[in-house]
Amino acid sequence: MIGKPLASIVSAGLSKFGKIEGLYARELFALAAKEAFERCPNIDPKKDVQALFIGHMGESYEHQGHTGATVADWAGLLHIPATRTECACASSGAALRAGIMAIMSGLYDIVMVGGVEKMTHRSTPEVTEFLAMASDFPFEQWHGITFPGLYALMATAHMHKYGTTEEQLAMVAVKNHHNGCLNPKAHMQREVTLEKALSSRVIAWPLKLYDCSLITDGASCLILTKPEIAKKYTDMPVHIIGSGQASDSIGIYEREQFTSLTAAKEAAKQAYKMAGLTPNDIQVAEVHDCFTIAEIIAYEDLGFCKPGEGGKLIEEGVTTLDGSLPVNTSGGLKAKGHPVGATGTAQAYEIYLQLTGQAEKRQVENVEIGLTHNVGGSGATATVHIYRRG
Amino acid sequence: MSETAPFTIEQFYKFMNEGKVMAAKCKKCGTILLPPRPMCIKCHSNELEWTELAKRGKLLTYTIIHVAPPQFQHLIPYAVGIVKLENGLKLPGMIRGIEFEKIKIGMELQIEIEKAQQAQTWPSWPKYYFKPA
Numbered sequence: 001m002i003g004k005p006l007a008s009i010v011s012a013g014l015s016k017f018g019k020i021e022g023l024y025a026r027e028l029f030a031l032a033a034k035e036a037f038e039r040c041p042n043i044d045p046k047k048d049v050q051a052l053f054i055g056h057m058g059e060s061y062e063h064q065g066h067t068g069a070t071v072a073d074w075a076g077l078l079h080i081p082a083t084r085t086e087c088a089c090a091s092s093g094a095a096l097r098a099g100i101m102a103i104m105s106g107l108y109d110i111v112m113v114g115g116v117e118k119m120t121h122r123s124t125p126e127v128t129e130f131l132a133m134a135s136d137f138p139f140e141q142w143h144g145i146t147f148p149g150l151y152a153l154m155a156t157a158h159m160h161k162y163g164t165t166e167e168q169l170a171m172v173a174v175k176n177h178h179n180g181c182l183n184p185k186a187h188m189q190r191e192v193t194l195e196k197a198l199s200s201r202v203i204a205w206p207l208k209l210y211d212c213s214l215i216t217d218g219a220s221c222l223i224l225t226k227p228e229i230a231k232k233y234t235d236m237p238v239h240i241i242g243s244g245q246a247s248d249s250i251g252i253y254e255r256e257q258f259t260s261l262t263a264a265k266e267a268a269k270q271a272y273k274m275a276g277l278t279p280n281d282i283q284v285a286e287v288h289d290c291f292t293i294a295e296i297i298a299y300e301d302l303g304f305c306k307p308g309e310g311g312k313l314i315e316e317g318v319t320t321l322d323g324s325l326p327v328n329t330s331g332g333l334k335a336k337g338h339p340v341g342a343t344g345t346a347q348a349y350e351i352y353l354q355l356t357g358q359a360e361k362r363q364v365e366n367v368e369i370g371l372t373h374n375v376g377g378s379g380a381t382a383t384v385h386i387y388r389r390g
Numbered sequence: 391m392s393e394t395a396p397f398t399i400e401q402f403y404k405f406m407n408e409g410k411v412m413a414a415k416c417k418k419c420g421t422i423l424l425p426p427r428p429m430c431i432k433c434h435s436n437e438l439e440w441t442e443l444a445k446r447g448k449l450l451t452y453t454i455i456h457v458a459p460p461q462f463q464h465l466i467p468y469a470v471g472i473v474k475l476e477n478g479l480k481l482p483g484m485i486r487g488i489e490f491e492k493i494k495i496g497m498e499l500q501i502e503i504e505k506a507q508q509a510q511t512w513p514s515w516p517k518y519y520f521k522p523a
């Protein structure tokens with residue numbers, strides 16, 4: 001039996017993703033909040049929004065911590081409780097879950113959840129260093145293992161164990177770049193050919209430039225209500241019917257294997273159980289393609305295919321926009337961009353658009369059930385959420 | 391010394407400076423903890439003892455890093471991997487002393503230790519690395 005709604009999305013907002021010069025994180029968040037308020041005029045921000053949960057990974061980028069209060073102020077929500085959640089790249093997946101729990105607790109009827117990151121004003125080596133902070137310091141960072149390096153270690157292991165190819169990895173980039181072209185808010189709205197992706201410069205072998213997500217500025221948010229009151233604010237709510245979150249060792253070297261993410265599998269198990277659904281029921285998904293190998297592994301961890309068959313799934317075109325299970329219709333982290341703290345709720349924003357028929361050129365026909373998969377760092381955190389059209 | 395030394399990462403690297411790879415062993419359930427921890431993560435006991443690990447192991451996976459943070463810029467490109475030591479515990483680290491093309495999953499590697507330089511900033515840990523056995 002399909003699970004009952006935990007909380008409902010009545011509105012959502014997303015800033016333009018990209019190299020947004022001159023805007024601070026708090027200003028980017030105000031843009032996302034503005035869109036959410038405009039989309040749902042029945043919500044009176046000052047009167048109705050009772051709490052804010054914001055995902056933000058790093059104070060290093062802007063030398064600015066204390067993100068909750070800062071963005072609440074700029075979003076015109078002064079004086080409500082505003083709390084930052086930090087789980088590296090899954091920070092706003094965790095904010096979404098915190099918001100759901102806040103609604104379910106009965107403490108609040110309406111909350112805003114979201115995320116933000118401002119990254120592009122720093123140099124690539126600096127960003128590489130800041131991102132690496134989401135991995136283990138004394139053993140991984142200390143020995144020069146970068147964030148792409150960690151996923152490269154997984155890619156090498158996956159290729160060795162299952163025969164996954166560099167071509168299959170590149171196909172993920174080709175697909176997501178194509179989808180990004182259809183998303184006016186995507187950072188990179190440009191097709192990439194298989195040849196170009198394969199011949200791009202090496203970042204951490206076997207991962208090349210086009211296997212890596214983008215360094216991006218952006219913000220995202222959702223307005224959540226108690227399910228019973230959602231229709232008071234909109235005719236088209238999206239219900240969240242499953243929520244899962246799990247953790248794993250911070251160092252990937254401690255894990256039993258490097259070809260799947262245990263935290264993602266565990267979070268998915270929780271979310272499917274809560275939703276009363278199986279992987280076969282999912283019609284559209286946004287998965288955490290911080291690197292192309294991560295999307296292949298996500299297919300397997302979410303049960304879209306058997307372990308080791310992720311490469312085949314992309315090759316067969318199952319996950320393209322006109323395939324039977326479109327994945328990353330937004331362009332994903334690869335082309336839409338990956339402002340790390342904003343990613344989790346940006347994924348939820350895309351599923352909200354898809355399930356309410358607002359995804360324009362990239363709209364998938366007749367979708368009622370969607371899923372988001374948000375991974376922190378190299379898999380030490382994962383959140384999975386399942387959505388149903390209201 | 392080794393019996394009473396705290397079961398910490400700092401102490402792990404102090405032993406490294408003495409040329410030893412040391413892990414904590416739980417006296418209650420026998421679990422070997424690498425990195426060492428103040429408490430067993432299997433049974434939550436804090437009755438621990440130090441145990442020395444063999445420096446040889448097999449390469450489980452690897453990558454060649456071409457884009458690095460500022461403090462590693464001068465080394466690029468460099469190889470890093472995860473090695474399963476003889477007792478089944480794993481450590482990540484750089485792989486040196488071998489051409490990249492010759493690195494293969496499953497190959498035998500051994501830990502070499504470089505003593506820590508007197509560091510101006512935290513931390514002042516030594517670097518270890520792997521080389522062909």
Ligand SMILES: [Zn+2]
Binds near residue numbers: 421433434435
């Ligand atoms: Zn024990």
